[in-house]
Amino acid sequence: MKTSIPRLILHPEDIQYIPDNITHILQQLKSIQLISELISNTDLYLAGNEFTNLLTFLGCSPNINLNPDDGDQFCSMSIPDSHESATLLGYTSMIIPRCPGCKHKITDWKQHFHDWKKADYIYSCSECQTETPVTKLKWRQEAGYGRFCITINHIHPHEAVPSEKLLNTLRQTGNTDWTYFYATN
Ligand SMILES: [Zn+2]
Structure with missing residues (x-):
């Protein structure tokens, strides 16, 4: 598709x-x-x-x-087809996720896309140092993970x-x- x-x-x-x-x-x-x-x-x-x-x-x-x-x-x-492990299922072209701790906009997320595709990747916030699984970031329903x-x-x-x-x-x-x-x- x-x-x-x-x-x-x-x-x-x-x-x-x-x-x-x-x-x-x-x-x-x-x-x-x-x-x-x-x-x-x-x-x-x-x-x-x-x-x-x-x-x-x-x-x-x-x-x-x-x-x-x-x-x-x-x-x-x-x-x-189902995925063998939870992965990024899709996203909108404009989406910029935010840290749930400090609302920091993560503008460079696609630069590490290989990591970000995996649901078990942990984002470490450069602003507030909070560690958050990428699945728990604020995606505003413009991205989602699953199998x-x-x-x-x-x-x-x-x-x-x-x-x-x-x-x-x-x-x-x-x-x-x-x-x-x-x-x-
Ligand atoms: Zn933060």
Whole structure:
């Protein structure tokens, strides 16, 4: 999948969690009609009839395509392969994380990207000397870590949030809470 696509990413709050039955998750998402069919020869699921009710769009008139006939930038859902260890699942191009201790902006985080991709990397603040796991920095829902996620493609940062019904449906598939963030990278 092209990584430049803006997307809403849903993932378990427990960054180590991997569902043991992905088929069950797909069945549940079909039954609430977030998604419908898999597009042949792709890993993309078409939006279902309840797509725009299961996401809460924050603007007054969302300009989204739900059908491939409406253009290439139609909303779809995919489930990337799981990671062997918790890793950075995505981030927006503009995000600058902050230290939770002193709110210091960590402007140079991408200079050590290889370290920052790992969820067990510890950030040591140059201002207040607090040591914080990168997963606990203030990312303002513009980055997230984990081993497993669901991506909803062609949703721009802060354009829409998952409804309670959608998050509850995901929670019930594995008795674990789910959260979300946005990514463009
Ligand atoms: Zn600090």
